[in-house]
Amino acid sequence: MAESGRTELWSGRRGDDSERMPEITLAAGLSLRGLTKSYGPVRAVAGIDLDIVAGETVALLGPNGAGKSTTIDVLLGLARPDAGAVTVFGRTPEEAVRAGLVGAMLQSGGLISEVTVRELLVLAASLYPAPMPVDEVLERADLTELADRRTTKLSGGQTQRVRFALALVPDPELLVLDEPTAAMDVETRRRFWASMRQLAAAGRTVLFATHYLDEADEYADRIVLMAEGRVVADGPATAIKAVVGGRTIRATLPGVPDGVLAALPGVGAVERHGDAVRLTCTDSDLALRALLAGYPDARDLEVGGADLEDAFVALTSPATGVSA
Amino acid sequence: MNATYLRTEVRRTLRAPRYFVFVIGMPVGLFLLFSSLYGSGDQDGIAAKAWLMVSMSVFGAMGAAVSIGGRIAGERQAGWTRQLRLTPMPGRMYVASKAITALAVAVPALALVYAVGAIVEGVRLPAARWAEAAGWSLLALAPFVALGIWLGHRLTVDVLGPLSGALFTALGILGGVWFPIDQLPSAMQGVAKALPSYWLAQAGREPLAGSWIGWHGVAVLAIWTAVFAVLGARAYRRDTARA
Numbered sequence: 001m002a003e004s005g006r007t008e009l010w011s012g013r014r015g016d017d018s019e020r021m022p023e024i025t026l027a028a029g030l031s032l033r034g035l036t037k038s039y040g041p042v043r044a045v046a047g048i049d050l051d052i053v054a055g056e057t058v059a060l061l062g063p064n065g066a067g068k069s070t071t072i073d074v075l076l077g078l079a080r081p082d083a084g085a086v087t088v089f090g091r092t093p094e095e096a097v098r099a100g101l102v103g104a105m106l107q108s109g110g111l112i113s114e115v116t117v118r119e120l121l122v123l124a125a126s127l128y129p130a131p132m133p134v135d136e137v138l139e140r141a142d143l144t145e146l147a148d149r150r151t152t153k154l155s156g157g158q159t160q161r162v163r164f165a166l167a168l169v170p171d172p173e174l175l176v177l178d179e180p181t182a183a184m185d186v187e188t189r190r191r192f193w194a195s196m197r198q199l200a201a202a203g204r205t206v207l208f209a210t211h212y213l214d215e216a217d218e219y220a221d222r223i224v225l226m227a228e229g230r231v232v233a234d235g236p237a238t239a240i241k242a243v244v245g246g247r248t249i250r251a252t253l254p255g256v257p258d259g260v261l262a263a264l265p266g267v268g269a270v271e272r273h274g275d276a277v278r279l280t281c282t283d284s285d286l287a288l289r290a291l292l293a294g295y296p297d298a299r300d301l302e303v304g305g306a307d308l309e310d311a312f313v314a315l316t317s318p319a320t321g322v323s324a
Numbered sequence: 325m326n327a328t329y330l331r332t333e334v335r336r337t338l339r340a341p342r343y344f345v346f347v348i349g350m351p352v353g354l355f356l357l358f359s360s361l362y363g364s365g366d367q368d369g370i371a372a373k374a375w376l377m378v379s380m381s382v383f384g385a386m387g388a389a390v391s392i393g394g395r396i397a398g399e400r401q402a403g404w405t406r407q408l409r410l411t412p413m414p415g416r417m418y419v420a421s422k423a424i425t426a427l428a429v430a431v432p433a434l435a436l437v438y439a440v441g442a443i444v445e446g447v448r449l450p451a452a453r454w455a456e457a458a459g460w461s462l463l464a465l466a467p468f469v470a471l472g473i474w475l476g477h478r479l480t481v482d483v484l485g486p487l488s489g490a491l492f493t494a495l496g497i498l499g500g501v502w503f504p505i506d507q508l509p510s511a512m513q514g515v516a517k518a519l520p521s522y523w524l525a526q527a528g529r530e531p532l533a534g535s536w537i538g539w540h541g542v543a544v545l546a547i548w549t550a551v552f553a554v555l556g557a558r559a560y561r562r563d564t565a566r567a
Contacts, residue, residue, distance in 0.1 A: 076410060098412045106410075110402025114336040126328035127411040166407065 026101075026173055028090035029054045029205065030075065035084035037070050044070035045081070046229035052207065054089070054173070057200045059216035059237070060209040062226035068209040069107060071226070072178050075207070076104055088174060096174070100128040103172030105163050105180050111151040117162055118147040124169045132171035140195050141165035142188075156183040164192065168199075175199060177208040181215065193219055217241045247284035250302040253277050253295060264290045276300075326413070326421075333425040338432075342391060347433045351384030352440055354502075359445050367504055370532045374449065375504075377441035378528040382461050383501050384437060385430035386524060389468035390488050392426045396476025397484045400563065415564050419473055419556075426469045427462055434458050449532065456531035464527035464537075464545055467520040470552035477559035495521040520548040 030052040037045040045067045052058050060068045073079035074086055077093030088096035096102050111120060118134065125131035138144045141164050146154065154162065160183045167175055175196075181189045196219065200206045210216050216223045216237065223240040225233040233240055253261075254275040261279060262270045266286030271278045281287045284303055291298055337343055358376045367375040399405055408418055438454060441447035449457075475484055496502050498512070499521025505513045516522045523541040530536050 078406065078409060097410055100412060102410065104410050106403065106406065108403045109407045110404055112336065112399060112402070112404050114339040115332065119332055119335075123329055123332040124411065126326050127408075127413045129412065170411075 025090040026054050028087065029056075030089070030174070030207070031085075031087045032071070032075065033085045035071070035074060035086065036082045037067075037074060037079060038082055039070075043229050045074070048084070048226075048229075048231055050224060050231060050234070052205060054205050055200075055203050057196075057206040057219065057221045058208075059220035059223045060207065060226055061211065061213065061216045061223050061240070062209075063211055065228075066226040067229040068226055069178055070229075072104075072106075072176055072207070072209060076102065076176060078106075100130060100170040101173045102176065103167035103170045103174070104176040105167040105178065107178045107182070109163055111154075111159060111162055113152050114150070116148050116150055117143055117154075117165075120151060120162065121165055121169060124166055128170040130171060131169050134169075137165050137168045140168055140199070142191050142195065157185055157188045160184055161188065161192070164195075172204065174205045174207070177206070179209055179211070181210070181212075213241065247281050248304050249279040249281060249284060249288055249291065250300070250304065251277055251279075251291065251298045252300040253298045256295060261291075264294070266290065326417070329413070329417075330421050330424060330428075333421055334428045337388075337392075337395070337425055337429045340395075342394075343388070343429065346387045346391065347384045347429065348436055350387070351380040351433065351437050354383070355380035355437055355440060356444070358502075363445065368529065368533070370529060371447065373441065373445045374447045374532050375529060377437055377445065377447055378457055378461070378532060379501055379525055381434045381437035382464075382524050382528045383496055384433035385461055385465055386468050386495070386501070386521065387492060388430040388433050389426045389465045390472045390475075390492050392422045392469065393472035393474075393476035393479075393488055394481060394484050396422060396473065397479055397481045400477070401481055405564075409564070415560070419560060422473060422476075423469045426472060427465060430462060430465060431458075434461055453531055453534070457528050460527040460531055460536065461524070464520075464524040467545055467548035467552055468524070470549050470556055474552050474556035474559055477556060477563045495519060499523075499525060501525045518544065520545055 030050075032048055032050040035045050035048040036043070048067070048071060050071075060071065062068050070079065074081045075088065075093060077097055086093055089101055091099070093102070115123070118138070121134045121137055125134055125137075132140075135144075138147050141161050143158075143161055143165055146158060146161075151159070151162065160180070164177075164180060167177065177196075181192060184192060193215075196206065208220070217240075218237075220237050222235065223233075223237050224231055225240055252275050256277075258270045258272055258277075261267060261277060264279075264287055266281050266283035266288075267279045267290075268282045269280040271280070279287060279291070288301075288303065292301075355376055358380070359373055363373045363376065365372050396405075405415075405418065409415070435458075438447075438458070472488075475488065479487065498516055499505075499519040500508070500516050501521050501524070505516045505522065508516065523537055523545050526537045526541060527545075
């Protein structure tokens with residue numbers, strides 16, 4: 001079954017796509033162009049351009065209020081952008097949803113009462129053209145044992161797993177997860193990501209929002225860093241981690257120009273408040289040695305771990321913008 | 325329309341504790357109580373027990389119809405309707421399935437009161453009259469279904485709970501569902517005849533005497549249905565607008 005506009009990866013797994021919706025080209029991936037969206041005076045998204053290749057696992061990383069959820073709402077067709085264009089596998093978000101290509105786990109989104117977990121999933125499955133078998137959904141979401149429990153008798157983490165299961169029901173090509181692990185304990189989180197890995201390995205496109213750098217680093221191929229409604233960095237997880245996840249050196253060091261410090265080996269960015277400088281490092285060991293060798297009068301030295309919030313602030317100031 | 329979806333909706337509604345209390349328990353209890361108090365003699369040319377039976381059955385059915393409002397409001401609040409927007413199901417199907425569910429769960433409510441009437445209270449009617457009474461009662465529920473859909477999209481659960489209880493009771497009393505309106509002052513009788521609850525009750529009662537509510541009654545019910553449907557459609561559009 002060789003369809004045009006489709007990569008090999010897809011044609012094997014879902015041969016029935018062509019009958020269902022021939023116009024959809026999975027190879028087109030996702031595209032967001034010039035997206036802006038305000039809620040009243042609040043500019044939630046201030047111009048985003050983003051392309052996601054089919055099969056990629058991408059993390060949207062950013063602090064609260066960065067515009068991650070708004071971007072996701074627009075991508076899912078739940079919110080209409082003020083300007084810009086969005087396509088999902090070559091179609092509008094609504095069309096992609098109607099074709100059963102999109103599964104999503106939103107931040108808010110309760111379950112209905114008076115049903116068991118299995119009944120809820122059977123109900124959801126009845127709405128899609130080619131759903132994943134309910135038993136498989138239960139297994140992947142680690143819910144087999146809870147299948148006959150009422151939705152009102154679940155813990156927060158269990159509810160979260162049911163919401164993940166709802167995202168799987170359409171057997172989607174694109175999985176969108178908005179802070180999926182928020183209410184999960186450590187063990188649930190681990191199993192959740194193991195399941196996600198399997199799904200991604202089968203060729204699905206995965207986009208998840210998080211404000212944990214570790215989560216983004218560990219599970220995404222690519223990290224899109226957002227702050228104040230913009231993409232401030234976008235690249236492979238390792239590159240982004242080097243920028244925002246490196247260690248920082250703080251020191252009191254009067255009279256040395258920032259440019260000179262930035263040129264030291266292992267230093268990524270420099271920030272100064274009076275005599276106090278903060279060096280964001282890609283290699284803090286190297287940077288520290290170079291700093292002490294070159295400027296023995298540096299005082300109050302302090303080497304610290306990654307501070308994501310600080311990194312976001314640094315990245316949003318135009319002088320220190322990063323392109324990885 | 326999707327059978328699995330509808331079946332689950334009906335099952336969910338039947339499982340809700342509210343359903344048992346307001347749609348099944350209260351009408352049956354009130355019927356037995358009123359029957360023991362006022363069950364002798366005739367009313368409007370019908371045996372009083374039969375009159376009370378039909379009155380209480382439509383009272384329960386009305387509860388079933390209006391209570392979909394609370395369910396819609398709850399599901400909106402929980403974010404479930406938003407989740408449904410991520411499925412291929414069109415939003416109007418959600419509303420349509422709620423309406424059908426309301427009618428479906430009204431059937432056992434009617435049937436149970438009828439059964440109590442036939443078995444406990446000894447109401448005897450030709451088979452065709454039972455069927456006509458039930459059929460007309462369901463048709464006349466239309467304005468209440470529309471009312472539930474409107475309120476469910478317009479109000480929050482916190483407001484809707486007490487409001488629908490009050491509304492439901494007021495419509496019952498003012499519309500002569502609980503007591504014959506000929507016991508009311510004539511001005512009140514005029515009000516009653518403009519209410520959908522009066523015509524709902526009459527729609528169930530008239531067939532007992534081999535009659536029907538006539539075009540006037542049908543028109544009043546149709547107008548209320550149209551008004552609530554327009555308000556409901558507006559509230560629905562506002563609620564689901566993609567901001």
